[in-house]
Amino acid sequence: MVTIDRELCIGCGACVKDCPGHAIEIKEEKAEAVRPCIQCGHCVAICPVRAVAIPEYDMEDVEEYEPDTFRISPENYLHAVKFRRSIRNFKEKPLEKEKLDRILSAGRYTATAKNAQACTFVVVQERLEEFKKLFWEELPEILENLKEHAPAYVSPFRYFYHLWKRNPKDDTFFFNSPCFLMIAAENPLDGGLAAANMENQAVAEGAGVLYSGYLAGALSASPRLREWLGTGEKRIVCCMLAGYPAVSYRRTAPRRQADVIWK
Ligand SMILES: Cc1cc2nc3c(=O)[nH]c(=O)nc-3n(C[C@H](O)[C@H](O)[C@H](O)COP(=O)(O)O)c2cc1C
Secondary structure, eight states, rough: EEEEETTOOOOHHHHHHOTTTTTEEEEETTEOOOOOOOOOHHHHHHOOOOOOEEEOOOOOOOOOOOHHHOOOHHHHHHHHHHHHOOOOOOOOOOOOOHHHHHHHHHHHTTTGGGGGOOOEEEESSSSSHHHHHHHHHHEEEEHHHHHHHHHGHHHHHHHHHHHHHHHHHHOOOTOSSSSEEEEESHHHHHHHHHHHHHHHHHHTTOOOOOOEEHHHHHTTTTTHHHHHHTTTTSEEEEEEEOOBBBBOOOOOOOOOOOOOOOO
């Protein structure tokens, strides 16, 4: 349940009106939580006098809205979306811990269905070499599994294996990136939305990512690798390689017209 400080509450009803679960009512001119809710935090965010708290959360995390400092123009936002590129050529330099923390925050603050907040984020940077070694060791076993469960992956994976065996720098799974990020989630859309925000944050940090469907496919076929990653039964929703781009793009990449139905 949310808690509302009766001393601070001015009874304006803003939280009552904005609560999606109708969990707050005005009683004796003050707001009061009357039933459990999904703890979306709208009541905290809308209260003009900071009277609302949610004990489960760290309320020190809550920031005041500062429109003049942080406003992004529509043009700037669309520019960022258009100029984001998949990165397949990374510098060796690892991502700094404070940048990784902000990238993870972008994932953590993303919307989730029913406010479940149930994504698990895995960051493999310090132990990436160990993980990659295990990955390549496991690949023959992965190929065997995929023959039965996802045969379309077998031929490209065999080819990647052949390239890597010939020259381990020719790594079409990890692209020599310094960091591997994985999101596991019950709800794939929750993980996908978090991934998109994390990518945008990475770009804002001067870094970039590659979503890797191939890595997600390989990990899904390897209990040993999933155990190493420690995500239990949760479904692997997104694998990303992250780092500083060793490539720069001069213009946007063209796209098809959007398939839009206007009514
Ligand atoms: C879900 C998803 C999975 C992807 N998997 C791979 C992959 O396994 N290997 C790869 O090289 N690119 C992968 N990509 C990158 C796409 O090929 C890329 O987004 C697309 O070609 C457009 O290029 P852009 O991201 O630079 O705009 C993936 C992208 C998405 C969204």
